[in-house]
Amino acid sequence: MSFIQGIAYNFRGLLLGIRTPRLLFWGLLRFFIVVLVTTLSAGLILVHNQDILGLIWAKPASQWLVWLWHLASWLLSLALVGLSTVISYLISQILFSVLIMDHMSRITEKMLRGEAMEPAQASMIASFLYLIGQEIPRTIVPVTLTLLLMTVGWLTPLGPVVAVLSSAMAAVFLAWDNTDLIAARQLVPFRSRLRTLMGALPFHLGFGLPLLIPGLNILLLSFAPVGAAMYEVEHGLEVREGVGSPS
Numbered sequence: 001m002s003f004i005q006g007i008a009y010n011f012r013g014l015l016l017g018i019r020t021p022r023l024l025f026w027g028l029l030r031f032f033i034v035v036l037v038t039t040l041s042a043g044l045i046l047v048h049n050q051d052i053l054g055l056i057w058a059k060p061a062s063q064w065l066v067w068l069w070h071l072a073s074w075l076l077s078l079a080l081v082g083l084s085t086v087i088s089y090l091i092s093q094i095l096f097s098v099l100i101m102d103h104m105s106r107i108t109e110k111m112l113r114g115e116a117m118e119p120a121q122a123s124m125i126a127s128f129l130y131l132i133g134q135e136i137p138r139t140i141v142p143v144t145l146t147l148l149l150m151t152v153g154w155l156t157p158l159g160p161v162v163a164v165l166s167s168a169m170a171a172v173f174l175a176w177d178n179t180d181l182i183a184a185r186q187l188v189p190f191r192s193r194l195r196t197l198m199g200a201l202p203f204h205l206g207f208g209l210p211l212l213i214p215g216l217n218i219l220l221l222s223f224a225p226v227g228a229a230m231y232e233v234e235h236g237l238e239v240r241e242g243v244g245s246p247s
Contacts, residue, residue, distance in 0.1 A: 006175065006206025013108075013227020014220060022107055023226055030100045031222040038088040045080045086143060098131050101225040105181045108229035117186055134184045142173035171208030172201060174221070178228035179204065203231070 017023040106116040149166035156162070176197050183193050197204060211217045211224065 002200070002203040003206035006203040006208070007210060009203075009227040009231045010207050010210050010220060010224065011227070013225070013230055014223045016108070016230070017104075017223035017226045020107075020111070023104055023223070026100050026104050026107070027222040027226070030097050030104075031218060033097065033100075034088070034218055034221070037091060038084070041084040041088040041091075045084045046077060086147070098134075101178065102131055102181055102185060104223075104225040105178075105185075105229040105232075108226050109182065109233060112230065112233045117182060130187065131181075131184055134180070134190070137190065138173065138177050138180060138184075142169065146170045146173075167212060168205060171212055172197070172204045173208070174211045175204040175208035175224075175228070178224040179207070179231060181225060182229060182232045207231075 017027045109116040146166045146169055149162050149169070152158075152162055179200075180193055180197070183196065207224075207227070210220050213220070
């Protein structure tokens with residue numbers, strides 16, 4: 001049931017975000033930032049695609065090999081666009097999105113709880129710097145591990161198994177990047193927050209799977225902090241105390 005609830009909270013957050021003007025503004029702002037950074041990055045990559053391919057494989061003179069060279073060019077373009085999308089997401093996440101995500105979670109908290117939980121002693125600047133610092137273990141490292149797993153899958157016969165595992169890992173950590181916002185803002189130690197994640201894996205898998213759907217994921221990611229804050233307000237305390245995901 002926690003897996004189904006994870007999916008439900010994701011879409012509940014999207015609906016609440018669309019219906020609430022302030023959340024809609026910040027969600028759309030994050031959406032356009034990600035799209036803009038991704039478009040600029042992909043455009044820059046594609047402009048130099050032929051130069052990059054030329055460094056790897058010069059265009060052959062034989063007509064029998066030209067078609068293979070064009071196929072390689074197309075595959076390289078696809079791979080570079082995919083890589084630029086991941087890099088753009090990480091850049092926008094570190095520089096802009098984490099602050100927007102935290103603000104959206106605060107708005108949602110105030111709507112549901114009447115106030116946003118703050119650390120006992122921490123300035124606003126210190127809190128923001130701490131949140132940005134948390135993106136390294138919460139986003140950078142998991143995404144890097146996922147890419148490494150995918151590469152291993154391409155190079156070994158275990159490709160299908162590794163693809164499933166890497167997708168599940170990406171889903172869990174994308175979800176945790178949102179559900180961890182309130183606990184991180186309260187300066188809960190990283191080890192405690194990681195234990196909370198381990199105790200709620202089915203929920204995070206359910207919450208994160210829709211975030212892997214191409215195209216739709218950009219919209220869902222923009223409003224994911226809302227659904228994650230709803231989950232934290234309604235079930236966060238019992239999960240942190242060791243009860244586990246709500247069933």
